[in-house]
Amino acid sequence: MVKIDWSSLGFSYMPTKSHIRYTWKDGAWDAGILVNEPTITMSIAAGCLHYGQECFEGLKVFRQKDGQVVAFRPQQNAERMQRTAVKTVMPPVPTEMFLDALKRVVLDNIDYVPPYGTGCSLYVRPLLIGTGPQIGVAPAAEYTFLMMVMPMGDYYKGGIKPVRAIIFDEYDRAAPQGMGDVKVGGNYAASLFAHEKAHHLGYPVELYLDAKTHTNVEEFATSNFLGFKQDGTFVTVKSNSVLPSVTNLSLQQLAKDLGHKVEVRTVPYEELRDFAEIGACGTAVVVTPVCEIHRGDDVIEIGSKTECGPLLRKLHDAVQDIQFGRAPDPHGWCYPIA
Numbered sequence: 001m002v003k004i005d006w007s008s009l010g011f012s013y014m015p016t017k018s019h020i021r022y023t024w025k026d027g028a029w030d031a032g033i034l035v036n037e038p039t040i041t042m043s044i045a046a047g048c049l050h051y052g053q054e055c056f057e058g059l060k061v062f063r064q065k066d067g068q069v070v071a072f073r074p075q076q077n078a079e080r081m082q083r084t085a086v087k088t089v090m091p092p093v094p095t096e097m098f099l100d101a102l103k104r105v106v107l108d109n110i111d112y113v114p115p116y117g118t119g120c121s122l123y124v125r126p127l128l129i130g131t132g133p134q135i136g137v138a139p140a141a142e143y144t145f146l147m148m149v150m151p152m153g154d155y156y157k158g159g160i161k162p163v164r165a166i167i168f169d170e171y172d173r174a175a176p177q178g179m180g181d182v183k184v185g186g187n188y189a190a191s192l193f194a195h196e197k198a199h200h201l202g203y204p205v206e207l208y209l210d211a212k213t214h215t216n217v218e219e220f221a222t223s224n225f226l227g228f229k230q231d232g233t234f235v236t237v238k239s240n241s242v243l244p245s246v247t248n249l250s251l252q253q254l255a256k257d258l259g260h261k262v263e264v265r266t267v268p269y270e271e272l273r274d275f276a277e278i279g280a281c282g283t284a285v286v287v288t289p290v291c292e293i294h295r296g297d298d299v300i301e302i303g304s305k306t307e308c309g310p311l312l313r314k315l316h317d318a319v320q321d322i323q324f325g326r327a328p329d330p331h332g333w334c335y336p337i338a
């Protein structure tokens with residue numbers, strides 16, 4: 001048995017027993033193997049290193065109240081990775097292979113799936129990279145797909161704290177017809193400079209406006225924008241350069257289930273003033289409430305500065321109750337692993 005202090009666990013890299021690794025060569029994926037070393041050897045000319053043929057995913061595995069181990073909507077991550085692979089000219093990983101990889105790597109690392117009641121989960125990071133040597137600009141001839149896992153802590157053990165966000169008019173994340181709708185490392189590289197700057201200025205998150213006109217809201221650097229209007233309408237952004245978040249889709253459904261009107265549409269910057277609650281959503285945290293948005297001298301204040309708003313709180317708890325098996329799973333989101 002591994003010894004881990006679940007109460008002090010955060011979200012940082014930790015080597016576990018193994019990762020699973022597949023190679024694509026001569027037009028086909030191999031059967032995959034579990035690898036115990038957390039390292040990889042590749043050509044110094046690998047396509048991922050030079051021309052950024054890289055994409056990734058992120059999902060979570062939970063140990064539920066009754067002891068069952070489940071993944072949350074992994075089919076959605078498999079399909080999104082397929083869309084990303086097509087757009088980056090890499091061989092898509094079939095859903096069946098993705099789910100097989102998930103089962104094998106989680107079972108081999110079952111001791112790292114945190115006990116129920118700790119609020120912790122197992123974070124799963126699938127990665128697809130061009131590993132064949134490629135110096136002329138073209139897709140690589142060989143690819144590696146791997147899935148690594150690591151336990152992560154309960155983001156909210158101290159309660160859900162609202163954060164301040166900043167909009168930089170001098171930086172964009174994704175072009176209108178670019179790669180914003182797929183999960184590539186390049187999008188993160190493109191936002192890292194602004195992210196570091198925001199951190200130095202005391203803002204945990206940056207909010208991006210559309211790159212072309214800077215009039216409409218897009219998303220936070222690593223999470224989707226959503227919120228509730230004063231009348232209880234749930235609103236989130238529709239845009240070609242926003243990454244379709246599985247968490248966002250799930251929260252939309254739960255908002256509908258709770259009787260809220262749900263709107264997926266253009267959200268002008270000026271409309272931010274009319275929101276009762278605003279949140280940033282993604283797998284790692286579910287939803288982070290945002291209480292202030294700064295853009296130059298303009299400051300928009302939304303809701304409480306010390307506590308999560310009641311509607312976001314309700315959605316957060318509803319999704320966690322399904323994930324941890326405390327509530328029924330009417331949409332079949334939990335995928336059994338063990």
Ligand SMILES: *Cc1c(COP(=O)(O)O)cnc(C)c1O
Nearest residue numbers: 222223224243245246247282283
């Ligand atoms: C991964 C990601 C999200 C969140 O997606 P989830 O599927 O909910 O984890 C949001 N925005 C960007 C840019 C992302 O890369």
